[in-house]
Amino acid sequence: MTENRVNLYSLTDTITPWAVRAAATLGLADLIAAGTTTLDELAAATKANPDALHRLLRYLAVRGVFKETEPRVYALTEAAEFLKTDHPAAQRPWLDVDSMAGRIEGTFSSLTHSIRTGDAAYPVRYGIEFWDDLSTNPDRATSFGALMATHASYFDQVVQGYDWSTVNHVVDVGGGTGALLTEILKAQPHLRGTVVDLPGVVEQGRARFEAAGIADRAEVVSGSIFDPLPAGADVYILSNVLHDWNDSAAEKILQRAADAIGTTGKVLIVQILVKDENDNFPDDPARLMFITQMDLRLLSLMAGKARTWREYAELGEKAGLQVAGSTVIPTGQTLLSLRRG
Ligand SMILES: C[S@@+](CC[C@H](N)C(=O)[O-])C[C@H]1O[C@@H](n2cnc3c(N)ncnc32)[C@H](O)[C@@H]1O
Known part of the structure; x- marks a missing residue:
């Protein structure tokens, strides 16, 4: 009985997630790691109200995120390491409520609307569809x-997980701002590449390509x-794209890729899947939690959907495509290669 009550409390607590986000947004972990450890120094550096900041740090120390080593002097715990900007898990940008991440997570207060209707909650919360919000607000x-570019933490595995030797x-x-394409072209000097995305997004790719020394390819x-997509390439990647859309829209996008590949090209879907080729959930409970959570995020943001291997294979069939190969990379994403049936 007591255990159930405690579990429900920890499952329904909304304060801790926002308190951790406040710490991430203020950059407290970076400051403490760099030696700014007293309350007064931290308040000055973050332009925060000292009393309010003290209460935030006190709560997060109670929850094991920071440690108060002496009165009003703070240190990092193992959990706080994840809040540092340079941590390889790249969590901080996703916890920064001043960024799109804050707006994205704020959508969950309207999740019930999505559950009742199957539609996105984002327009209910903000009065505008997710993609229209981005198109009309360059800063967003x-x-x-920038959030999508954090996927670069595993893009090297996408490059290694596919045989590019016969691809030109x-x-x-x-492809967003070209983060994945950059990794691919850097690793495969024989390749040339094209990134297709919305106007406000894709232009950012140019600077990335210049900086990586691949602008000529x-x-x-x-x-x-x-x-219609640029036709005649060998591989059309759809990385974290189809999950943004409901089945009929995802089928249309796949059809555009199918139309572009000609007779010999391939479509390469890169996604974390809810179930694998054998219809099994991921063994790792953390991965299963991540993908089922992501599914609700996609539903509430844009009526999107996390899918199983079989659901992607069926979507492919509707677009005249068959599975040609499937590889799971160590971080859990599946590379699902499709060709004309
Ligand atoms: C979830 S992001 C994935 C980005 C990247 N492929 C990755 O794996 O990180 C989805 C991308 O689809 C783009 N997008 C959404 N609607 C689009 C449309 N109608 N035409 C072109 N791109 C679109 C977005 O701008 C965004 O870059």
């Missing part, structure tokens, strides 16, 4: 692009993934 588009030209459909195409 830039912020979302790759198109990254909905990489182009950006500003356009919609629902319109």
Whole structure:
């Protein structure tokens, strides 16, 4: 009985997630790691109210995120290490409520609307569809692009997980600011690539390609993934794109890729799956929690959906495509390769 009550309390607590986000947004872990450890110094550096900051740190010390080593002097715990900007898990940008991440998570207060209707909650919360919000607010588009670029923490595994030896030209459909394409082209000097995305997003790819020294092999195409794609490339990547859309929209996007591949090209879907090829959930409970949580995030943001291997194979069939190969990379994403049936 008591245990159930305690569990429900910890499951329904909304204060801790926002308190951790406040600490991440203020950059407290970076400051403490750099030696700014007293309350007064931290309040000055973050332009925070000292009394309110003290109460935040006191609560987060109670929850094991920070330690109070002597009165009003703080240190990091193992959990706080994850809040540092340079931590390889790249969590901080996703916890920064001043960025698109704050707006994204705020959508969950309207989750019930999505459960009742199957529609996105984002427009109910903010009065505008998710993608329209980005299209009409360049700062939000830039912020979302930066969040997507944190996927780069595993993009090297995507590069290693696929055989590029017979590929000449790759198109990254909905490839954002070109973070994945950059990894691919850097690792495979024989390749050239194209990234297709919305105007406010894809232009940011140019600077990335210049900085990586691949601008002569990489182009950006500003356009919609629902319109015809540049035709004739060997591989069309859809990385974290199809899950943003309901089945009928995802089928249309896959059809655009199927139309572009000609007879020999491939479509490469990169996604974390709810169930694998054998219809099994991931063994790792943390991974299962992540993907089922992501599913609700996709539902509430844009009526999107996390899918199983079989559901992607069926979507492919509707677009005239068959599974040609499937690999799971160590971070859990599946590379699902499709060709004409
Ligand atoms: C979830 S992000 C994935 C980005 C990247 N592929 C990755 O794996 O990190 C989805 C991408 O689809 C793009 N997108 C959404 N609607 C689009 C449309 N109608 N046409 C082109 N791109 C679109 C977004 O701008 C965004 O870059």
